[in-house]
Amino acid sequence: MPSVYSVTVSESNGLTFLDVDNAFATARISLFGGHILSFVPKSDNKERLWVSPHAYLNGERPIRGGIPVCWPWFSDDHGREKGALPAHGFLRTQVWKLVDSEESASGTTITLSPSFTRAEGFENxxxxTMVIAIGESMDVSLVTENIGVAAFDFNCALHTYFHVNDIQQTLLKGIDGQYKDKLDEWAVKPTPSPYAITGETDRIHLAPIETTEIEVGGDAFTEVISQGNDSLVVWNPWQGAASISDMDPFGYKHMLCVETSLTQGRMLAPGESHTLRQTVVPK
Structure with missing residues (x-):
């Protein structure tokens, strides 16, 4: 059980949720998937995360929206045929454990760990550990530590669905260089400028981009700070949302995934650890 006053526990449809309410923000975390569902800073009382109204919140499937945890592979990059293993790995479909909770002058910190880290496709x-700090901003750190005697390679991502009022009035700032376009047989293309979302988008930006700003209607809304990443993924299914069973056909108008990611492989030696970190800053 949480040991701090700012965290309460609730249950619904067999899932356990941690609800954070402190002087700076409210947040909701599902222990199924170690999945952050909400972050509302009290500076403007506006939700920064998007969750599909049709998301499965009963443990039957990964949750559509919020911040899914992808590990130890991204998408279907597991070395086997597509569909042979679960997309984005196996952490987002297991129940996580609450390791610790703390309060300080800057907010609330929650530490979670998954039930297991060895499964088919990854037996290292x-x-x-995931450390979530809720304050004026939200800081999420996914820490992988090699406690074995052999090195291993892995990928991971914080697959964040950000809420936007209108995708057609949304711009991304701070992204440059080239990206791989999944919708065009992984063709390498230059990043558009200005960076607007005008149709189905599925791009892996091949650089450790640190700061990205989401601007909506001409105003800065959310800043995304990434550390420990080698890529930044941008995704919006556009009208393809109609073919996604747990997504509203028009849900694409109000969401944009900006994902702090390791997609090019990270070798971790025995005793070494790696931290993938995303900070969500209200503007």
Missing amino acids: DCTV
Whole structure:
């Protein structure tokens, strides 16, 4: 059980949720998937995350929206045929454990760990820990530590669905260089400027981009700070949302995924650890 006053526990449809309410923000975390569902800073009382109204919140499927945890592979990059193993790995479909909770002058910190880190497709000795700090901003760190005697390679991502009022009035700032376009047989293309979302988008930007700003209607809304990443993924299904069973056909108008990611492979030596970190800053 949480040991701090700002965290309460609730249950619904067999899932357990941690609800944070402190002087700076409110947030909701599902222990199924170690999945952050909401972050509302009290500076403007506006939700920064988007969750599909048709998301499965009963443990039957990964949750559509919020911040899914992708580990130890991204998408279907697991070395086998597509569909042979679960997309984005196996952490987002297991129940996580609450390791610790703390309060300080800057907010509330929650530490979670998954039930297991070895499964088909990844049988290495390691620990995974997620540290979530809720204050004026929200800071999420996914820590992987090799506790075995052999090195291993892995990928991971914080697959964040950001809320936007109108995707057609949304611009991304701070992204440059080239990206791989999944919708065009992985063709390498230059980043558009200005960066607007005008149709179905599925791009892996091949650089450790640190700061990205989401601007909506001409005003800065959310800043995304990434650390420990080698890529930044931008995704919006556009009208393809109609073919996604757990997504509203028009849900694409109010969401944009900006994902702090390791997609090019990270080798972790025995005793070494890696932290993938995303900070969500209200503007």
